[in-house]
Amino acid sequence: MTSQAQQSQANDIPEEINGLRMTRQRQEIYKLLMGERCHPTANEVFMRIKEFLPNISLATVYNCLEALVQHHIIRQVNFDREPSRYCPNLDEHGHFHDEATGTIHDIKFKPGINLTDLLDLPPNTVIKDIEITLRGQLSAS
Amino acid sequence: MTSQAQQSQANDIPEEINGLRMTRQRQEIYKLLMGERCHPTANEVFMRIKEFLPNISLATVYNCLEALVQHHIIRQVNFDREPSRYCPNLDEHGHFHDEATGTIHDIKFKPGINLTDLLDLPPNTVIKDIEITLRGQLSAS
DNA sequence: GTGGGAAATTAGAATCATTCTCAATTAGAT
DNA sequence: ATCTAATTGAGAATGATTCTAATTTCCCAC
The missing domain is CATH 1.10.10.10 (Winged helix-like DNA-binding domain superfamily/Winged helix DNA-binding domain)
Known part of the structure; x- marks a missing residue:
């Protein structure tokens, strides 16, 4: 154009x-x-x-x-x-909620990890979406 | 009384x-x-x-x-x-939300799985709580 | 370009889960 | 029995989100 x-x-x-x-x-x-x-x-x-x-x-x-x-x-x-x-990040990721500051951090999974492999799902389950949320503190380094 | x-x-x-x-x-x-x-x-x-x-x-x-x-x-x-x-179940577990029926199922982790090992966490992170939520369908067996 | 219909935007009202307020009741200790 | 703190209950208040209805904007055919 x-x-x-x-x-x-x-x-x-x-x-x-x-x-x-x-x-x-x-x-x-x-x-x-x-x-x-x-x-x-x-x-x-x-x-x-x-x-x-x-x-x-x-x-x-x-x-x-x-x-x-x-x-x-x-x-x-x-x-x-x-x-x-x-959140504009479309990669599969979780979220960490820092209680001290209230900020949210994206959390990547380590390479080669498939979440559903680790879960004891009922048979014939079609998963459309997974959400992982952590809550805690980012201690001063 | x-x-x-x-x-x-x-x-x-x-x-x-x-x-x-x-x-x-x-x-x-x-x-x-x-x-x-x-x-x-x-x-x-x-x-x-x-x-x-x-x-x-x-x-x-x-x-x-x-x-x-x-x-x-x-x-x-x-x-x-x-x-x-x-939810009265205090064991560490996730939840699967069946969109078809609206029911919630507890999801156990497979034995020996430690969630935090699989995540790329910032250093010095103290995790107080993890929540895993799946959404999908329990296809007719 | 112009007109018409659909989509998008806007302001404010409505919704609804949850929390708050405060008076009344109950429980436990003295 | 009395005193005090905790708990309960009814209804009002809150606040994020959704809905409604009235414009406004966009896109397409002419």
Whole structure:
């Protein structure tokens, strides 16, 4: 697309991902998530995104996040009953919740590990999703 | 109430567990959970417990469940943003959520498995709790 | 370009699990 | 029996999320 594309400010996000039309709001939210890898809540996204989209509503933030999750562009992460958090890392990974600081860290699995091999699953089980969550402290080194 | 053993109907639950005084309400709720190993929600507990304690309030069910969780007598289990469920199984185990029926199954780990060995944890991490949740279907055998 | 229908956005109301408040009751110790 | 702290119960409050209904925007055919 040579001629000055009718592309919005969000110039590095394609106009469609996984069949989801990337509107300006979806682009900005996606960019925000990619930028800070900090697993923000919907409300945190809402507050930060206002810098770029001053008129956005919280409902739109929820709508966009849900659309992105549904189209497997981001992941939704839940810790107990806390507000949902959103994560742009699509690799299979777990999450560590540092109780001291409240921060979330992605946890990779060691190479060659297949979680389902380690579990005593009932026969004929089709697993669609696995979630691993750790809670604890990152002791001062 | 006349003399006699001041023991309530719940005659097989001790008067104290892990330092928690087992009031009638706590006993009945604990018994219910032990009986049906079905991971009920607070509201399900509330509805079923009325058979034995017709005057109990939902707030008390929440209070009791929280007290039991706090004293490590039962576990609280969360699936995404669904209402919390409660589980009397204290062994380390995961949970499989069958999307077809909505039922929850406890998942044991295969013998000799230590989860943390398989994860690429940051150094100096003290893990207090691990949660593993699977979602999928139990295909008709 | 213009018009029409579908999709997306918005603000605010509604929902619902959970927590809070506070008065009444109960239990355990003195 | 009395005192004090813990527990219970009813209803109100909270807060994350979803819903509703009214615009607004987008895309496509003409």
